Amino acid sequence: MYAKAISRLIIRDQKAEAAEYISDYIISRIKSFSPTPEKPFILGLPTGSSPEGIYKNLVAAHKNGDISFKNVITFNMDEYVGIPRDHSESYHSFMYKHFFSHVDVDPANINILNGNAEDLEEECIAYEEKIRRAGGIELFLGGIGPDGHIAFNEPGSSLRSRTRVKTLAYDTIIANSRFFDNDLDKVPKMALTVGVQTVMDAREVVVIITGAHKALALQKCIEGGVNHMWTLSSLQLHPHAMIVADEDATLELQVKTVKYFKSIEQVATAQGFGQALASAKILQKKRDSVIEKLDSPKSPTAKTFLAPPKPTLTRQITPDLIPDSMHDRLPEAPMRGIGLEGLETKEVPLSSMHERVDSAQA
Ligand code: GLP
Numbered sequence: 001m002y003a004k005a006i007s008r009l010i011i012r013d014q015k016a017e018a019a020e021y022i023s024d025y026i027i028s029r030i031k032s033f034s035p036t037p038e039k040p041f042i043l044g045l046p047t048g049s050s051p052e053g054i055y056k057n058l059v060a061a062h063k064n065g066d067i068s069f070k071n072v073i074t075f076n077m078d079e080y081v082g083i084p085r086d087h088s089e090s091y092h093s094f095m096y097k098h099f100f101s102h103v104d105v106d107p108a109n110i111n112i113l114n115g116n117a118e119d120l121e122e123e124c125i126a127y128e129e130k131i132r133r134a135g136g137i138e139l140f141l142g143g144i145g146p147d148g149h150i151a152f153n154e155p156g157s158s159l160r161s162r163t164r165v166k167t168l169a170y171d172t173i174i175a176n177s178r179f180f181d182n183d184l185d186k187v188p189k190m191a192l193t194v195g196v197q198t199v200m201d202a203r204e205v206v207v208i209i210t211g212a213h214k215a216l217a218l219q220k221c222i223e224g225g226v227n228h229m230w231t232l233s234s235l236q237l238h239p240h241a242m243i244v245a246d247e248d249a250t251l252e253l254q255v256k257t258v259k260y261f262k263s264i265e266q267v268a269t270a271q272g273f274g275q276a277l278a279s280a281k282i283l284q285k286k287r288d289s290v291i292e293k294l295d296s297p298k299s300p301t302a303k304t305f306l307a308p309p310k311p312t313l314t315r316q317i318t319p320d321l322i323p324d325s326m327h328d329r330l331p332e333a334p335m336r337g338i339g340l341e342g343l344e345t346k347e348v349p350l351s352s353m354h355e356r357v358d359s360a361q362a
Helices: 015-033 052-063 091-098 120-133 170-179 196-200 212-223 231-237 255-270 280-295 300-305 323-329 350-361
Strands: 008-012 041-045 072-076 078-080 139-143 164-167 190-193 205-209 241-246
Touching: 008 015, 008 255, 015 041, 015 052, 015 139, 015 205, 015 241, 052 091, 072 120, 078 091, 120 164, 120 190, 196 231, 205 212, 205 231, 212 231, 212 241, 231 241
Parallel strands: 008 241, 041 072, 041 139, 139 205, 205 241
Antiparallel strands: 078 190, 164 190
């Protein structure tokens, strides 16, 4: 019943346009949230080549004075186990190289799992706790692997999983070997990763999917059912999920699916809704005005708006059944019109049934 229900799929011709759509979206979400030190914006972040363009745009927007990350707290999705933090391919290095070093985010607000922690399990539990204490993630940005994994939630991961130590799938080790001189031996075999449920707990999830090599994953995640072998498919259960893909990534989708999502975007834009969620402020304002109307003594129609419907009785209420009176309710007169004229129900002899079968067969 939940299948085929990703809330929004935005399709752009090129990878760069998909990235632009997302960076613009993140900027508008942070701006409309108006974060302060007391009410920071909690942003979940990914690594990988897909989001590089998004970071590039966010950095450019920051340099233009268009956006500040001062009151943004970040939580990264994952990190390899066992490679030094300053290794060029660690996710720490990636994040500083592509984003953190270029914007005004407070280093104290940056959270990345420590793949070298003495006790890795403790590290994962503490990370979940830290997210919870920060008030939960407002928007989790993600990418996927060609096997449909989100963060490092490889095929077969529990859809209820939380931050934990994960052994990488062979496919992922091959895919990521491009960052390690194409040498499988150099690719870490374990990682720390937020769980599928950790991502699902975010108030909003936005995922970038680009390239023909991710087309099968996108198809499984959108047109297939919710399935732990394609962990991104869990997004079908999320009330505010958005996938932004380029044309190449849609290659395995049915034409009908692509047309459906494109028309949804067109209609929403034409109606002036765009794709953005209404800001919390606007939603609150709307709620207040509805309540105001309901409470207004001058507004009887509004008062009845939420009143329970009045029952309109169209048939008699069945009286309580009293076992002793059952017999009394049997008709005194012979039952008519059922082919047993003249016989009272209790007098139907068993033998006559037999006779009737025989005569019907004759
Ligand atoms: C790794 C990361 C994922 C990321 C994926 C995709 O597996 N753990 O979080 O989504 O890479 O990477 P790319 O965008 O380079 O294809």
